[in-house]
Amino acid sequence: MADEIDVETVAADLRRRLARQLATDGRLHSPQWRAAVEAVPRHAFLPHFYRESDAPGVTTWEPVMPETTGKAKWLGLVYSDETWVTQFNGHDIDWADPQPISNATPTSSSTMPSLVVRMLEDLGVQDGMKVLEIGTGTGYSTALLCHRLGSGSVTSIETDDGVARRARQALTGSGHFPDVLVGDGRVGHADGAPYDRLIATCGFRGIPPFWLEQVRPGGVIVTTLRGWMRSLGLVKLIVTDESASGWFSDGDPSFMIARQQDAPTSLGMLPGLDDGTARKAAYGPEILSRSGPAFMAQLAAPDARFFSTAIDGGPVSTFVLDSITQSFAVLAPTESGWQVRQGGTRRLWDAIESAAATWEEHGSPSTGAFGVTVSRDQQTVWLGNPNGPQWALSS
Structure with missing residues (x-):
């Protein structure tokens, strides 16, 4: 055959x-x-x-x-x-009888190999270093780490027991024997600390404080930050005494969000047709899906999600809902542009428009112009330098 x-x-x-x-x-x-x-x-x-x-x-x-x-x-x-x-x-x-899957x-x-090796190279490992990996997945990236550093230098944490079991089997079959643990990656693994490097292959809303404690001063953290609307991007942080700072990379790589940080199932209460106060919108809902402005929208409204639908046979409107504060913004088309209705403790669209305007005022920069500073008590994304425009990260 x-x-x-x-x-x-x-x-x-x-x-x-x-x-x-x-x-x-x-x-x-x-x-x-x-x-x-x-x-x-x-x-x-x-x-x-x-x-x-x-x-x-x-x-x-x-x-x-x-x-x-x-x-x-x-x-x-x-x-x-x-x-x-x-x-x-x-x-x-059920791989004995796999079927096509929809609505899942x-x-x-x-992950695509080019992104895997990009993150591994950003990690800057040297012989003899200890690495903590968050998100074992299939175990492929774990095996690359083992080949480079030796199995004894690699600890990997996976949240799903079945996924971890299959990864262990594949790793063992390939001649690699790292510690593969089942648990919440946000907690890390204190028993193996300190680590020289930490790499996360799932997205997080902020940098877990335990990571800062378990990576030695001078060590490196490489992870993706993301929110409930979109990925923010890949960051490389240098750790200094339970704080860390660094820069986003250019580009828009995205990983699945860590399961412990999934968005709440409920979007919250939909606003009524007359709820909130209305004004003309400076930007329409397209900024929620354009790369640069959408990055800014995620920073400005870290706990929000959005969707578009027609209500009672009317025109398609876009709803931005914050399930934590129950704040909302609803954008509806008019003959002269877009109108926004806002309500709740946060004026979501005001914050999004302000962030988008700041981005434009600074020349519509790529994500590589943004940096991150984190400590146990505060996590901030900034533009240009740590004294520039700032937005708080969620934890």
């Missing part, structure tokens, strides 16, 4: 090809990490997964596995620079 291939031989060739492409694209620089990409068998961590269907309509994911997709196609997908979903809604998948939220995945 055409698909009777030597999986290990083909996979080794595909790993070298992937490493070469990442290097050519400027995403892989270190010879040590290139050696790790060429050595670690990603297919051992992705024996099956889901990819998004390109069919129109409701978003649907289709299973990919060598038994049904074919070994050659499966391997080709495994070693492409893509993120592949391995779990939905926190439930294990991905809750575990194997």
